[in-house]
Amino acid sequence: MGLLSVNGGRARFTPRTLRAELRPAARRLAAVAVGFAGGWAVLYGALMPFGLGFVLGFAEDCFAPCAAGAALGVLLHSFGALSLRSICLLCALGAAVAVRWMGAKKLAVTALAGCGTLVGVALCFALGGNGGAELVFYSAADALLAAAMGLCLRRFAPEQPGAGMLLVGAAAAAALGSVQLWKLWPGVAVCAALELYLCCKGQAKAALAACAVLGAALCGADPAFAPAAAGLSCATAAAAVLAPGQRIETVAAYAGGCVTGALCVQPPGNAFQYLFNVCGALAVVSALPAGWLAPEPEEKAAPAPMDRPRFSAAATRLEQVAQSLSSLAETVNDVYDALPHRQEDFHWVIDNTYDTLCFNCGRRETCWKQEYAATMEGMEALRPLLENGGLEAAQLPGQLSRCIHPAALCAAAGRSFALYRSRKEARIHAEAMRTALTEQYSAVAEALGVLGEQLGRPGDPEPYKSGRVADLFTALGSPPQECAVTLDDLGRTHAAVTLPRTRFSAQELDALAGEVGRICRRTLETPQVLSCKGLTTLLFSEKPALRAVFGMAGAAARGSISGDAVQQFCSPAAAQMILCDGMGTGRPAAVDGNLAAELTARLLKAGFTAELAARLVNVALALKSEDESGATLDLISVDLYTGTARLFKAGAAPGFLVHGGRVRAVGDASLPVGILGGVNGQSRVVHLTAGDYAVLVSDGLLVDGPGWVAKQLELSAAAGEAPDKLAKTLVETARARAQKTGRPDDITAAVLRLEKCG
Template sequence: MTERMGVLSSDGRCLQPSPLAARAMLRPAARRLAAVGVGFAGGWAVLYGALMPFGLGLTLGLAEDCFAPCAAGAALGLLLHGLGALSLRSLCQLCALGAAVAARWLLPQRFVPAALAGCGTLTGMALCFALGSSGGADLLLYSAADALLAVSIGFGLRKFAPERPGMGTLLVGAAVAAALGSVRWGWFSPGVLACAAAELALCCRAQRFAALSGSAVLGAALCAADPALAPAAAGLGCATAAAAVLAPGRRVETLAAYAGGCVSGVLCVQPPGNAFGMLFSACGGMAVVCLLPGGWLAPAADISQSGENAPAPARSAAASTRLEAVAQSLSSLAETVNAVYEGLPRRREGFRWVIDNVHDTLCFNCGRRETCWKQEYTATMAGMEALRPLLEQNGSVETAQLPGQLSRCIHPAALCAAAGRSFALYRSRKEARIHSEAMRTALTEQYSAVAEALGVLSEQLGRPGDPEPYKSSRVAEFFTGLGAPPQECAVTLDDLGRTHAAVTLPRTRFTPQELAALAGEVGHICRRTLEVPQVLSCKGMTTLLFSERPALRAVFGAASAAARGEVSGDAVQQFCSPTAAQMILCDGMGTGRPAAVDGNLAAELTARLLKAGFTAELAARLVNVALALKSEDESGATLDLISVDLYTGTARLFKAGAAPGFLVHGGRVRAVGEATLPMGVLGGVNGQSRVVHLTAGDYAVLVSDGLLVDGAGWVAKQVELSAAAGDAPEKLAETLVETARIRAQKTGRPDDITAAVLRLEKSG
């Protein structure tokens, strides 16, 4: 049963469209609106009655899409905090915000220039005002302290994004707590209420470490904003400790523990009369938590212990171990079969076996046996050996064809019949032995190739990459919000720092537009540009594999001309896997339909094996076995393969019996490849591998031997000219094939002609 993203009625009609587009539009707006609010809190917050570092610090540290709204909110907070009165401190802060925003616009992703611009402007203006006023020393001192604190806050936010639980979130929370802590309406303190609600919510969700660290930082921010709130901070700290230790994750018990700890903490440091206002505000925070939906406070383990993320490396390690064990078992099985075969006694069955069988079946009961096989043994053996060419040529012997040494036989007709039967039996046994040996070779070759493939896969699973727990949880929350909670979700970084995400869902169908929207949303969460995901469906589950967009992209082109008729023995496969561009050219032996069967079989099977994760060498070994066992007739095909890593430009070439290929790098062309045997001829593959490096603008050209009818010189020149002109791969392939066809007609040596072209371009 499949689902579609969106709300469906009982009869399958779509009642409303997929929310992907709406979320894609609303999320950036929500982020910027939140940045305005955080910036306003940072501009409003004043520490110890003199320091104002949060506005500039948040502007320096927030992400590229949020720093400008944050600066606008901070400017508004600075202006409203002084009720419209523009002091020298506020003027310096506003100018510093403007300088930091300008620096971040001009030099994105650069922290040092923005920090120098903002903090330099702040201290420089304070110095200018200090030289012309009596209280300038205090202004310069406070501005320098603001600059130092702002740099620290901005640096912390750059290293620890506020979206990720940790220091970044605590810094933003401290700014909000400091802003709210400076506001008092009689007994009511909104800062105490907000801190109590946040800490209690974390305790209800069983996030004890986050709650304890939050209570410490938020309490410090409250005290810095208003020293009179120190008893409230102490009470909230005691309440959080009680709830986190005694009853984490149980809502009612957590509320009771938090309330008891809060009352005890406040009364220990403040008289009952003065503690009433603090407790009133804390009770307001607890009431807010009580009104929240139950789903928002569902217990959740810490990110580091998340069941969705933490077991992934363990599962990968277990799967890697099991695959390695299977690989070793298959390899041992192949070695055992070969060892047993080598240890068996060899049956040296030559033509002597035919002679012995004739003696045992005919001559053993004959009255002249003693005379023929003892007294005239030499003559009898010479006569029997003389039968060998006749039997090998005709398969039987006539009475008139018996040699003179056997003319004395008293049963000539029976002798001819016995010789024919014995030779037929000998030939069938020989063919069976050859066939069984071929089957054994094929079996052990398959076992060995699959064992090596499983070993490679085991090594890959053993290196799953560095997990990104926070991003994994964010991606899982995103899919849950779409109404498709994932069974598994993992975001990892590989050895080269590339981001990969795997999301397993119940069986779901996606349109191309939805897949593109998912790539954009997941990429926004992971802060990477991702390719459209690869969709794998199996056993009621759908897995989406996201990969970071590579630096290069491949453009393919191919052209072909049959030697006779419309059927060509050449076959081409061109496709892109998530990380590499693959191009395959197989040339079946001969021309016409038989060659087409071999060529297409080799190309199609190689492509499937490469998509499944097999290397070129292993794929060639399995294809070689398939061709050898395809039929009794001799089958063979060349294999010409190039695989280009689209992230690094590393190209791996593999040739088995294929014609030389051509590479264009830096505008210069060179031929690659040497003469080898095709697949399907021998028990093993006699192939060649080579590794080269390509960049954007380079070409790779694979050709069949029919295109080289007049040698490789003109092909190299044509490829170099076309590459210099920037011809499209399709045009270059057609030019090569058409020119080769004309040349072949002049020489009178027709053959199948094929050219496959790949060009690398920068990924846009």
């Protein structure tokens, strides 16, 4: 079934498509709500760590909405009055969001920015005479707790049952615990309803864990809730132990535990308010449909989960290999730095000439002792003559005219200078080879580390769907050797099926995508086929929300050979576009440009990041030949699920993005790859949507500057031109302008437009 169905000429969304469209918005709205709860919650009347902790730990698509909700919660908790604690927390939230927006991935960097800002602002207030040591102490405690929460959320996603979800529940309980509406205690009522719900579902361990964490959060929000938390703990223990998964019996056991727990409430008058809230929760849960409270059916164990230890073992081995290669590169560099280095200069030529000729000469004492200064001045004067390629006796300077062996002196000096230059070139070549070797080891080590990390977290398995997919292939006469259906961190479905070596036609692959998608209840892309050593692996991925349309055009400066090379393709989750401009024009530039583009494309398809691919391409160009080689590298990778675009430029001309009809140039000056031992590139992350354009150009197209290009792009985007037509228009206009200026160069334009998947 397609994403859109047509009825009477009008397109309508199917339920599956509607869920796919609403899921990202729902995640962000949930992040805002959780952030608001974290900003509102106060522990022990002073600590407010939840909001900052969630911003540090939430995923890339949720941390900014969470920060907005947390800031709103902080402001509303004090009814708009900005206290010193509120100012400190707001500054910390802003710093953490800014650092994550700038591309920081590691928790240590983000935590240092957010927590450091929190403590730093508090310290500034304290030094200024406001707040005192108490403000610094509480801010430091908030910073430590927020960093710990961020670490926990990075390791345990809040969308999945576990420590991350319990942290979110604790923030909600603490926020509700500080609210009282007449006789209603929302915190107690919600906690009771949740614990009873889990007991009715037969999830005894989850109920007991929630009881412990939520009870502690209630007590932290208001110590007066300690007796109520003890009563709820007693009720949860009774329901979880005596009758888990049996609706009527569970409700009865929970009610009995609540009555027993009421005896712990002092003074006795509070017992009636506690029981009033618990009874309300019991009534709400009891009124839920029976299907909502039915225990989850036990799923049969499928072979897919048994593969996880193998995945983990393979990931560990890859990580060990990566660490070994990285250590090898570091060891080579450390040994090189520790060894003494020869600092040979032209004085070595003079010393070698003396050793081979003058040492056995009868005038040695006169020339090298009595007239040392004049001799050295004459030998220094030989340097430009030797560098120009030859030395004759008639060219000897006046200081050396007294030499009794002029021809032998010229020959000895020439041999010494040739040996000196040979040793210098060998030293430079060895240095280049060492740099290339260690750079290769480091880049491959980082790539293996990334692949090992991906392999170590293959996603949450879905055994039931894995078994049904395996049954499908068995019914088709090709039993799979391995079959795994998983959900990634963003809730996207992936399926991997390994079969004996089998050939599939395009029609068969499309039919398989439809059948596997029907089993998984998702719309899947045509699978990627990998064949190796008698096995065929089919990789199914959920159909993205966007698709990429490519276009390109080019013109050579002279003749038909251009030094520019373009690669445009789609991997299972991203659209990739590469433009490489070889140095110069003609065939040599074409060799460098095509080599850089082809190697980059292969590395990206293999799973390397843009930065790692650039480092390996840099080494390849540096060692390609004895002549200097270099090429610019311009790359954009667009996530077709989220629209996140990552740009990488090394020596490339500015590119252009058209977002919402407005054009902006991106890119700063840098050096091409293949020139230096390392790569001087720049990365940037932007967000694109359907209808946006990304345009990469070579420097030949900007012969008259970027102004006319921006205007042309605005006109073409407003008209909705196809990428091929837009690229052709840019190249033809640039070629006409270059002919007027008389500065011909290779001209290339590569265009990508995003469209909604239909």
